[in-house]
Structures are given as C-alpha cells and as structure tokens.
Amino acid sequence: MRMHAAKRVEIVIEAVMETRLTEALERAGVTGYTVLPVSGGGGRSGRWSREGQVGRATGMVAVVCLVRPARLDALLEAAFTVVDRHMGVVCVTDAQVLRAERF
Amino acid sequence: MGDMVALAGQTLLSPMILFFVLGLAAALARSDLSFPEAIAKGMSLYLLFAIGFKGGAGVAAHGVDAGLVATLLAGVVLSAALPFLAFALLGLLTRLSATDRAAVAAHYGSISIVTFVTASAVLESRGIPFEGYMVAVAAAMEAPAILSALWLVARVAPPGDRAGAAEPGLWREILLNGSIVLLVGAFAIGWTTGADGLAEIDAFITAPFKGVLCLFLLDMGLVAGRGLRAARGVLAPGVLAFGLAMPLLGAGAGLATGLALGLSAGGAALLMVLCASASYIAVPAAMRVALPEANPALYLTLALGVTFPFNLTLGIPLYIGIAGALAAGG
Incomplete structure (x- = not known):
C-alpha cells in the first residue's frame, strides 16, 4: 500500500478559543480537522480537570489536523494568530497517510 | 438580634449547605x-x-410594578459599579498587576447564579x-461588570493587555452565553404561561429541585475544594x-439598595447575595478570551475557592438574618 508524507499538527488550546481557532483554520484553507476533548492536565498555570466543571473557562480541547507538508506554514500562521496570547501547546509531527488527495 | 442569630443558625444547617460542606471536606481530604x-x-x-420558570410564574402571579424596573436598573448599576470598588480594594490589599486586578474585579461585579439559587431555596425552606423578578435582576447583573473591567484595563493596564474588548464575537458570547439564555428564556416562558x-x-x-440542588452543591464543594x-x-x-472582605462590602451595597428600593426581606437578602457573590462560570470564560494575560488561577481560586464557600456557609445565613432584621416585613 502506497503511503504519502503528511504533517500532523496538534493544538491543545483553551476550550473558549476552539471556535476562533477552527474558523481561522478554515479561512486558511484547512478543510479537515478533528476536535478532541481533553479531560485534564497540568502546566505552567497549574493542574486542571474537567471533572464536575460547568463552565468552559478551565477546559482545554485538542484540535488535530493532517495536511500536506506544503500547507504547513499557512496552517501555523493561521493558528498562531489565535493562540499567540493564550495558553496552549502547538506540536507538529511527521505522519503518513493513505489517500493524499484528501489532505 | 437573637432572632437573627437563630435564623442564621437554621440556615447554616440546611441540607443544601451541608452537602456543599461535605463536598468541600471530601476534596480537601483528597477523596x-x-x-x-x-x-x-x-x-x-x-x-x-x-429557577427561571418559577421566577417568571411568580411575576405573572403578582404583576409587574415599578419595583421590577427600579430593581433591574439598580442591579445593572451595582454590577457596573462594584468592579471599581473591587479594583480599588485590591490595590490597597495586594500587589497584583492592573490587568489581574481588573479581571478579578469583573468577577466580583458579576454574580454567581448558584449562590443565588441556593439562597432562593433557603428562603423558600424558611x-x-x-420578589419573583429577582431572577431577572440576577440575569441583568451578569454582564455590566465585564464592561467596567475592560474599561479599567483600557485605562490602566499595559498596552499589550488592552486588545481584549475588541475581540470579535466577545459580546455575543457574553450576552448569549448558555446560562443567560436559559435563565431569561425560562423566565419569559414562566411569565407568559x-x-x-x-x-x-x-x-x-x-419537588426534585432541592434534591438536585443538594447534589449540585456537593459537586461545587468538590470543585471548590480541589x-x-x-x-x-x-x-x-x-x-x-x-x-x-469584598463579599461583605458588596452585600452592604446590596442591602442599602434593597432598603432604598423598599424590597421585602427576602428580596433584599437576594440582592445582598447577588452583590456579594462572584461569577465563576460566565466571567472567567469572558476573561480568558478578553484578558488572557490575567492569571486564571487567581480569579478562579478567589471566586470559587474563597468567596463561594464563604457565601454558602456564612454569607447566606448572615445576609438573610440581617435583611430579616432591617428590611420591610422582616
């Protein structure tokens, strides 16, 4: 089976910024992404957990995108306009995908 | 004075407040x-x-009077004014940055709907x-404080921290946040029907209301304790x-306003609770968007870990006792 090189971008960001981030990605031409719930964690701002929370202020989400390597810079620029002032993590890893035309 | 202390004691021992204490203790004991x-x-x-529906039905039963409009307006003014008091008090007591002080101040001008619901349930139990329209007053007091805090930031914070008020979509999210839409919507439907x-x-x-509230406050105790x-x-x-200190100053402002408006003892107690409480649902989310430079651990810990438990355990009994002694019909 032939595999194609791709970049996997994982952005862990505050839940309140989720829509702003996905809209920025769409404007940058990123048509596919997955939003995953994050149940808890810890970092420079201390530990946090979604257990028992009713507001979105302390929650985080993970937005995962797979793109062709040539589109990576445009994606990161779009993401950076949103995450610049906010807590979160942006991580890029090499990946391989089966159907290149989808990315 | 004796009646006031007895009423405060009874309130402190209500199941709602005891379940909150249980949650708090369980979290502190690492359960x-x-x-x-x-x-x-x-x-x-x-x-x-x-709570929204029952408030609306209450207004339908008793009719609309000038008191509703006056109390709504007073609530908006109090919510907009209390952040300035909080900002100044933080300046006196702490060395926090202007941005952190403004973010904390927004929480203390806005309200905690759970504290309000608990106080309403305690009043009903007693x-x-x-006044049924106090639910609408609670909804009206959510947002003005955010405006005041952003104005404070625009005046005193470093230039890099001032971009928040212009964040696209911020005001739609604040005014149409789920809690407000449901509360106001249920109030309108209750009023209509x-x-x-x-x-x-x-x-x-x-019938299930107080049981659900007990469970919810158990959860809030756990969240506050953690x-x-x-x-x-x-x-x-x-x-x-x-x-x-800030809840007591806020409650004082609420009491003075409630007395001036001629609210019932229960209504004055609820206005005290609204002014004394600090938001930990709507405002923290707004602050994360508008003022990401402010420290969330600071305002969430203060609102949820200090003021919320204080109001639930000591504040509500105290406010009900004082309002009962001083307000009309008390």
Missing part, C-alpha cells in the same frame, strides 16, 4: 468522589430552567417570600483578605 462533567452541566441546566404553565410542569421543577488545594501559592494574605 476520589467526583461527578462527570456532563452530569454537572445537566444539573446546572435543570436548576437554571427551574417560608420567607421574595403563568400559573397554568407552572401547574403543568410543577412536579418536575418543584481548586483551593491546587492553588495554595496564589492565595497571598492580601488576596485572601480581599476574597472575604
């Missing part, structure tokens, strides 16, 4: 007791729906009547003093 997020959200939606509407769903929104445990480093003595 693994916890509620899934979806259940906590479901319970909060139920409570907002029930047979103390209050009146006693007939209330009779149709009474079994759902009245927050307190995780944020010990945040609570400098001055910050802690602010978290305990």
Whole structure:
C-alpha cells in the first residue's frame, strides 16, 4: 500500500478559543480537522480537570489536523494568530497517510 | 438580634449547605468522589430552567410594578459599579498587576447564579417570600461588570493587555452565553404561561429541585475544594483578605439598595447575595478570551475557592438574618 508524507499538527488550546481557532483554520484553507476533548492536565498555570466543571473557562480541547507538508506554514500562521496570547501547546509531527488527495 | 442569630443558625444547617460542606471536606481530604462533567452541566441546566420558570410564574402571579424596573436598573448599576470598588480594594490589599486586578474585579461585579439559587431555596425552606423578578435582576447583573473591567484595563493596564474588548464575537458570547439564555428564556416562558404553565410542569421543577440542588452543591464543594488545594501559592494574605472582605462590602451595597428600593426581606437578602457573590462560570470564560494575560488561577481560586464557600456557609445565613432584621416585613 502506497503511503504519502503528511504533517500532523496538534493544538491543545483553551476550550473558549476552539471556535476562533477552527474558523481561522478554515479561512486558511484547512478543510479537515478533528476536535478532541481533553479531560485534564497540568502546566505552567497549574493542574486542571474537567471533572464536575460547568463552565468552559478551565477546559482545554485538542484540535488535530493532517495536511500536506506544503500547507504547513499557512496552517501555523493561521493558528498562531489565535493562540499567540493564550495558553496552549502547538506540536507538529511527521505522519503518513493513505489517500493524499484528501489532505 | 437573637432572632437573627437563630435564623442564621437554621440556615447554616440546611441540607443544601451541608452537602456543599461535605463536598468541600471530601476534596480537601483528597477523596476520589467526583461527578462527570456532563452530569454537572445537566444539573446546572435543570436548576437554571427551574429557577427561571418559577421566577417568571411568580411575576405573572403578582404583576409587574415599578419595583421590577427600579430593581433591574439598580442591579445593572451595582454590577457596573462594584468592579471599581473591587479594583480599588485590591490595590490597597495586594500587589497584583492592573490587568489581574481588573479581571478579578469583573468577577466580583458579576454574580454567581448558584449562590443565588441556593439562597432562593433557603428562603423558600424558611417560608420567607421574595420578589419573583429577582431572577431577572440576577440575569441583568451578569454582564455590566465585564464592561467596567475592560474599561479599567483600557485605562490602566499595559498596552499589550488592552486588545481584549475588541475581540470579535466577545459580546455575543457574553450576552448569549448558555446560562443567560436559559435563565431569561425560562423566565419569559414562566411569565407568559403563568400559573397554568407552572401547574403543568410543577412536579418536575418543584419537588426534585432541592434534591438536585443538594447534589449540585456537593459537586461545587468538590470543585471548590480541589481548586483551593491546587492553588495554595496564589492565595497571598492580601488576596485572601480581599476574597472575604469584598463579599461583605458588596452585600452592604446590596442591602442599602434593597432598603432604598423598599424590597421585602427576602428580596433584599437576594440582592445582598447577588452583590456579594462572584461569577465563576460566565466571567472567567469572558476573561480568558478578553484578558488572557490575567492569571486564571487567581480569579478562579478567589471566586470559587474563597468567596463561594464563604457565601454558602456564612454569607447566606448572615445576609438573610440581617435583611430579616432591617428590611420591610422582616
């Protein structure tokens, strides 16, 4: 089976910024992404957990995108306009995908 | 004075407040007791729906009078004014940055709907009547404080921290946040359908209400306790003093306003509770968007870990006792 090189971008960001981030990605031409719930964690701002929370202020989400390597810079620029002032993590890893035309 | 202390004592021993204390103690003792997020959200939606509908039905039963409009306006003014008091008090007691002070101030001008719901339930348990439109006052007091805080930031914070007020979509999110939409919507439906509407769903929104509130407050106790445990480093003595003094100053402003407006003892107690409480649902989310440079551990710990437990355990009994002694019909 032939595999194609791709970049996997994982952005862990505050839940309140989720829509702003996905809209920025769409404007940058990123048509596919997955939003995953994050149940808890810890970092420079201390530990946090979604257990028992009713507001979105302390929650985080993970937005995962797979793109062709040539589109990576445009994606990161779009993401950076949103995450610049906010807590979160942006991580890029090499990946391989089966159907290149989808990315 | 004796009656006031007795009433405060009875209130302190209500199941709602004791369940909150249980949650707080369990979290501080590192128990693994916890509620899934979806259940906590479901319970909060139920409570907002029930309190909004009952408030609307109450207004339908008693009619609209000038008191409703005056109290609504007073609530908006108090919510907009209290952040300035909080900002100044934080300046006296702490060395926090202007941005952090403004973010904390926004929480203390806005309200905690759970504290309000609990105080309403305690008043009902004690047979103390209050104006049904206080639910609408609570909804009206959510947002003005955010505007005041952003104005403060624009005036005194470093230039890099001032971009928040212009964040696209911010005001739509604040004014149309789920809690406000459900509370105001249920209030409007309760008002429209009146006693007939209330009779149709009474079994759902009245009998289970206090039981659900007990469970929800158990969860809130757990959240507050975990927050307190995780944020010990945040609570400098001055910050802690602010978290305990500000509710009392807010309650004082609420009491003076309630007396001036001629509210009933129950209504004045609720206005005290609204002014004394600090938001930990709507405002923190707005601050994360508008003022990401402000420290969330600071304002969440203060609002949820200090002021919320203080109001639930000591504040509500105290406010009800004082309002009962001083307000009309008390």
